[in-house]
Every structure is written in C-alpha cells, then in structure tokens.
Amino acid sequence: MSVFAHWPNRITALRFVGAFVLFGLLTVIGDGDPRQNAGLIQFSFWLFVVVASTDFLDGYLARRDNLTSTFGRIADPFVDKVLILGVLVYLAVLPWSREWVPAWAVVLILAREFLVTGIRGWVESTGREFGADRLGKVKMVLQSIAVGGILFLHAFPWPEEVFPYLSWMAHALILGTIAITVISGASYVLKTRTLVEEIKS
Amino acid sequence: MNTLRLAFVSCCFLGCSPFAPGTVGTLGGVAIAWALAGTGSMFPVWALLVCVVLYAIGRPLGAWSEEYAGMKDPGIYVIDEVIGYLLTVLWIGGPSLTTLVVAFFVFRFFDILKPPLARRMESLPGGDGILMDDVVAGLHGLVLVMIPVRLFFPDLGWDYLDDLGR
Numbered sequence: 001m002s003v004f005a006h007w008p009n010r011i012t013a014l015r016f017v018g019a020f021v022l023f024g025l026l027t028v029i030g031d032g033d034p035r036q037n038a039g040l041i042q043f044s045f046w047l048f049v050v051v052a053s054t055d056f057l058d059g060y061l062a063r064r065d066n067l068t069s070t071f072g073r074i075a076d077p078f079v080d081k082v083l084i085l086g087v088l089v090y091l092a093v094l095p096w097s098r099e100w101v102p103a104w105a106v107v108l109i110l111a112r113e114f115l116v117t118g119i120r121g122w123v124e125s126t127g128r129e130f131g132a133d134r135l136g137k138v139k140m141v142l143q144s145i146a147v148g149g150i151l152f153l154h155a156f157p158w159p160e161e162v163f164p165y166l167s168w169m170a171h172a173l174i175l176g177t178i179a180i181t182v183i184s185g186a187s188y189v190l191k192t193r194t195l196v197e198e199i200k201s
Numbered sequence: 202m203n204t205l206r207l208a209f210v211s212c213c214f215l216g217c218s219p220f221a222p223g224t225v226g227t228l229g230g231v232a233i234a235w236a237l238a239g240t241g242s243m244f245p246v247w248a249l250l251v252c253v254v255l256y257a258i259g260r261p262l263g264a265w266s267e268e269y270a271g272m273k274d275p276g277i278y279v280i281d282e283v284i285g286y287l288l289t290v291l292w293i294g295g296p297s298l299t300t301l302v303v304a305f306f307v308f309r310f311f312d313i314l315k316p317p318l319a320r321r322m323e324s325l326p327g328g329d330g331i332l333m334d335d336v337v338a339g340l341h342g343l344v345l346v347m348i349p350v351r352l353f354f355p356d357l358g359w360d361y362l363d364d365l366g367r
Binding site for chain 1: 314
C-alpha cells in the first residue's frame with residue numbers, strides 16, 4: 001500500500017509542498033517593500049500559520065490510529081526543519097526582515113540542529129529511543145512563534161505608534177528563540193554524556 | 202435506481218474519485234455553498250435547510266451504501282462531508298470566495314482530526330453513525346474557528362480572493 005494511503009503521511013507531504021510554496025512567495029516578494037505586496041505577504045503569513053500549526057497533527061493522528069511508519073518518522077521532523085530553517089534563511093537575507101534575523105543566529109540554530117541530529121543517530125544506533133524532550137518541543141513552538149511574528153509584523157499595515165512595540169517584541173522573540181535553542185542543544189549534550197558514561201561503566 | 206442512489210450519496214459521483222474521495226466530495230459542498238452565496242443574509246437559513254434535506258435523504262441510504270460498497274463508512278458516501286462543510290461555512294450573510302476556501306480547509310482539518318465527540322458519534326447505528334461524526338466535525342469548525350475569527354478579526358480582508366478577479 002502506498003505510503004500516502006492514509007492522512008498522517010498525506011499531511012506531512014502537504015506541509016512539505018506548503019513550505020515550498022511559502023519559499024516561492026518570499027522569493028516573489030524579494031527585495032521589494034512587503035507593504036507594496038500586501039496580499040502576498042498576508043497570504044505567506046497565513047500559509048506559515050497553517051503549515052507550522054499542523055506540525056503536531058500528522059504525528060498525533062499516526063499514533064492515535066496506529067499508522068506510524070518509517071516514512072513518517074523520517075519525513076515529519078525533516079519537513080519541520082525545512083520549514084523553520086528555510087524561512088529563517090529567507091528572513092535573514094531579505095532586506096525588509098534581516099534587521100530582526102541576524103545571520104549568526106541562523107548559523108547558531110543550524111549548528112544546533114546538526115549537532116542534535118548527529119547525537120540522535122548515535123543514540124539510536126545503540127538501540128535506545130531518542131525522542132524530542134519537553135525543552136526541544138518548547139524550542140520548536142518558540143521558533144515557530146518568532147518566525148510567524150516577523151511575518152505578522154510585515155503582513156499588516158500597523159499604525160506608526162504600534163509598530164515599534166511589535167518590532168521590539170519580534171526582537172525579543174528571536175533572542176528568546178536563540179537562547180532556548182542553545183539551552184535545549186546543551187541539555188541533549190549533557191544527557192548524552194551521562195549515557196556515554198553509563199555505557200562505559 | 203442504484204445509479205440514482207449512488208449519484209446522491211457520492212454527491213454527483215464526486216465520492217467515486219480514486220484519490221481522497223472525502224476531500225473531493227467536500228468540493229460538492231463548496232459548490233452548493235457558492236451557489237447559495239447569492240442569497241445574502243438568508244444564506245444560513247438556506248444552507249441549514251439544504252443540510253436538513255440532505256440528512257433526511259442520506260440517513261436511510263447509509264445502510265444501502267455500506268452494502269453496495271461492502272464496507273463500513275464507505276469512501277463513496279460523501280453526503281456527510283457535504284453537510285459538515287455547509288455547517289462550517291454557515292455564515293452570517295453570503296460567504297465570499299475566501300470564506301469558502303478557508304472553511305474548506307477548516308472543515309477538512311476537523312474531519313480528519315475527528316475530535317473525541319465526533320469519534321463517539323461513529324458508533325451510532327446505521328446512517329446516523331456515518332453522518333453525525335461529520336456533522337459534529339462541521340460544528341467544531343463553525344464554533345471553534347469560523348465564528349471566533351469572524352468576531353475578532355472583522356476586517357481580515359475576507360473578500361481578498363474576490364478582488365483578484367476584478
């Protein structure tokens with residue numbers, strides 16, 4: 001039976017397609033002022049909200065209806081990372097958004113993902129489970145809110161007195177995201193060190 | 202006679218689609234809502250009336266379609282999705298194109314998610330078991346998403362898609 005016979009994997013595939021549509025929209029907006037393209041940036045924002053908020057849905061449905069699959073196990077986290085990191089890369093490059101997303105922040109977040117992926121591969125090769133812990137989930141949610149927040153900031157014509165306040169919040173969200181990303185990465189490292197010592201002894 | 206029954210339960214054979222019959226069948230609901238959009242402020246009344254008629258005809262045909270397809274809650278039976286969609290889009294005033302599209306995704310979301318209450322409805326006997334879970338899913342869409350969005354974001358640009366054509 002095809003891997004797309006059931007909804008969990010279909011949702012994963014649709015989210016992947018949605019992420020690329022979003023990249024396409026951001027490419028079209030490009031260097032231009034997003035306010036000149038209000039329809040496109042608003043659609044991008046809502047598309048991001050839908051794709052990011054359905055993160056939990058595929059995994060939840062697969063577990064509830066006993067439809068978990070190898071495809072889903074690999075594709076679901078892959079799509080999540082392509083979405084968040086992909087949009088972050090775009091936001092770090094586009095002139096209207098890079099004020100909020102410094103390149104070094106994206107490098108830091110990417111580095112954390114590579115490190116955790118490496119650790120996960122090793123831990124699972126020892127036959128142990130390596131699911132996301134609570135801190136990892138908080139990180140994912142905060143990243144999504146921060147990225148959504150920056151799109152939100154540019155998607156709507158805010159009054160001049162409101163904009164600085166929202167802009168400040170977007171800065172704070174990105175800083176919070178960087179902090180929790182590093183902390184959650186460090187917690188995985190510490191856990192793995194404990195595991196390594198356990199195996200040695 | 203069987204062809205006539207099949208045409209009804211599959212919403213003009215939309216439910217016979219080889220892929221994602223539920224999603225394709227929901228498009229029948231979109232078509233009905235779009236056709237009723239011209240009724241303006243009377244839209245909720247008309248949509249509700251259509252729901253009641255479809256339910257009344259669809260309920261006794263539930264057993265027939267299960268026998269015809271040889272399985273429980275068969276894919277060809279999509280009148281339940283049509284009713285559920287119409288409930289989600291049930292709107293104060295005629296729906297715009299954007300509303301129709303958003304409601305489509307909102308309804309499919311709740312239909313696929315099947316909230317606990319909707320799951321419980323599946324154990325009802327006969328036609329009710331097939332229809333009620335989608336009715337409940339549709340009401341979830343209406344109450345949890347469509348009404349709050351309409352109340353809290355009245356200026357969200359609900360006619361954005363309509364403007365594209367002009």
